[in-house]
Amino acid sequence: MKCEYCHQSALAGRPITVAGIGIAHQSCYERHLIEQRVFKSLNLRQLNDTELSELHDLVQIELNARQPVLAEIEIW
DSSP states (O other), X not given: OBOTTTOSBGGGSOEEEETTTEEEEHHHHHHHHHHHTEETTEEGGGSOHHHHHHHHXXXXXXXXXXXXXXXXXXXX
């Protein structure tokens, strides 16, 4: 069995089965996802500029919402 990405023996490392692809090393598959800019089945390369901008805004809103609230401003 050979890794679908590096074509080396898949038994040498940590083999996984990639749906629709076949056997691969886990590290080779992760590297492939990074190169393709895929995150949890969302392919960032397929987004147009408007969609990518909207995604950026949503991520920024979520990051801001998760930051702890600093001490409230006290008005005298």
